[in-house]
Amino acid sequence: MKLTAADIVIETLDTSGPLPMALLLLADPSEKMIQSYIYRSRIYVAVKAEQTIGICVVSTDDADHWEIRNLAVEEAFQGQGLGQLLLQHVIIEASKHQVPHLLIGTANSSVGQLYLYQKMGFDISSIRKNFFLEHYDTPLVENGIPCKHMIMLEMTLR
Ligand code: ACO
Numbered sequence: 001m002k003l004t005a006a007d008i009v010i011e012t013l014d015t016s017g018p019l020p021m022a023l024l025l026l027a028d029p030s031e032k033m034i035q036s037y038i039y040r041s042r043i044y045v046a047v048k049a050e051q052t053i054g055i056c057v058v059s060t061d062d063a064d065h066w067e068i069r070n071l072a073v074e075e076a077f078q079g080q081g082l083g084q085l086l087l088q089h090v091i092i093e094a095s096k097h098q099v100p101h102l103l104i105g106t107a108n109s110s111v112g113q114l115y116l117y118q119k120m121g122f123d124i125s126s127i128r129k130n131f132f133l134e135h136y137d138t139p140l141v142e143n144g145i146p147c148k149h150m151i152m153l154e155m156t157l158r
Pocket of ligand 1: 027028068069070072073074077078079080082083085105111113
């Protein structure tokens with residue numbers, strides 16, 4: 001069954017409190033990497049019946065290019081449209097702040113995510129070659145494909 005905007009509340013999370021690390025680790029397996037961006041980002045969380053079931057972390061350092069660094073949905077709620085609701089929320093927030101470009105990166109091996117982001121209107125813009133080989137301690141494999149490069153996708157908002 002699909003979730004709709006009426007089923008959830010999307011809130012901003014203050015980094016001074018506890019972070020939903022298990023959720024963040026679903027999208028990014030390196031806690032060290034998460035720590036490197038989380039404290040200088042906007043964090044949007046999707047809450048359903050007081051449970052945090054989704055998260056979207058956006059780096060806003062560059063006023064011209066906000067970058068979605070982490071998007072994750074609790075496993076029990078995946079495939080119900082929440083990823084798309086979170087992305088739509090961030091697109092609206094970036095537009096409200098008159099940010100011209102929104103970026104999102106995912107692995108060469110993340111075929112479902114590449115489908116989702118292009119379906120949402122993001123266009124492949126560049127490749128950060130060997131990003132995962134150089135920034136992660138253990139080799140990552142997904143869908144039987146070695147995870148090596150970060151595929152960057154961009155959406156122009158104005
Ligand atoms: N494999 C195949 N298809 C997928 C996948 C996947 N891994 N993920 C999403 N899709 C497809 C769905 O089939 C759906 O297509 P449809 O609407 O045409 O049927 C569409 O993409 C979106 O589905 P949603 O239900 O909105 O996606 P969901 O709520 O599951 O959120 C997300 C997507 C965030 C990728 C979630 O599955 C998740 O948390 N996965 C694990 C963590 C992860 O990979 N995060 C992204 C890493 S990249 C980054 O963080 C910037």
